[in-house]
Amino acid sequence: METVNQTTGKDVLLPDDTIEAFRAKAADTPHPRELIVDLLRAIQDHHGWVPDAGIELAAQTLGLSPLQLEEIATFYDKIYRQPVGRKVIHLCDSICCWTTGGEQVAELLRDKLGIGFGETTPDGVFTLLPTCCLGACGDAPAMMIGLTTYGRLTAEKIDTILREIRQQID
Numbered sequence: 057m058e059t060v061n062q063t064t065g066k067d068v069l070l071p072d073d074t075i076e077a078f079r080a081k082a083a084d085t086p087h088p089r090e091l092i093v094d095l096l097r098a099i100q101d102h103h104g105w106v107p108d109a110g111i112e113l114a115a116q117t118l119g120l121s122p123l124q125l126e127e128i129a130t131f132y133d134k135i136y137r138q139p140v141g142r143k144v145i146h147l148c149d150s151i152c153c154w155t156t157g158g159e160q161v162a163e164l165l166r167d168k169l170g171i172g173f174g175e176t177t178p179d180g181v182f183t184l185l186p187t188c189c190l191g192a193c194g195d196a197p198a199m200m201i202g203l204t205t206y207g208r209l210t211a212e213k214i215d216t217i218l219r220e221i222r223q224q225i226d
């Protein structure tokens with residue numbers, strides 16, 4: 057994955073062919089707004105997060121205003137407008153998880169990672185964020201990392217999950 061343009065030295069937010077594909081889709085739909093989340097996710101998948109330049113690029117690509125993009129980007133807590141670690145842990149803090157030990161799980165995660173909510177581990181691997189219900193209430197307490205939801209969290213299970221993810225990354 058190219059992250060810096062070798063000629064300009066600027067960050068590559070999205071490959072040119074992907075931008076062109078979104079531009080073509082936007083020209084082909086009466087409602088380009090429906091492409092916003094997909095385009096922001098594409099920028100995030102490529103760049104790691106969505107900087108201001110990503111908002112501007114997405115706005116130009118879809119023919120919308122930066123404000124229209126920003127509204128969506130700041131509504132969804134899984135669009136990151138600041139740098140994050142390579143894996144973002146979204147720990148549910150809604151009612152079912154809260155009543156089934158969510159606070160203890162939060163404490164465990166803070167202890168094991170050595171960071172608080174909104175922070176990233178010094179090695180850049182994990183960012184810890186709270187989130188609202190993940191739709192896994194039957195398996196509360198729950199968290200999501202990437203596209204995977206983990207439920208019925210215990211200290212042992214959290215150890216295993218974090219260890220396995222670190223092994224995958226190394």
Ligand code: FES
Pocket residue numbers: 148149150151152153154188189190191192193196197198
């Ligand atoms: S309340 Fe936590 S998954 Fe629903």
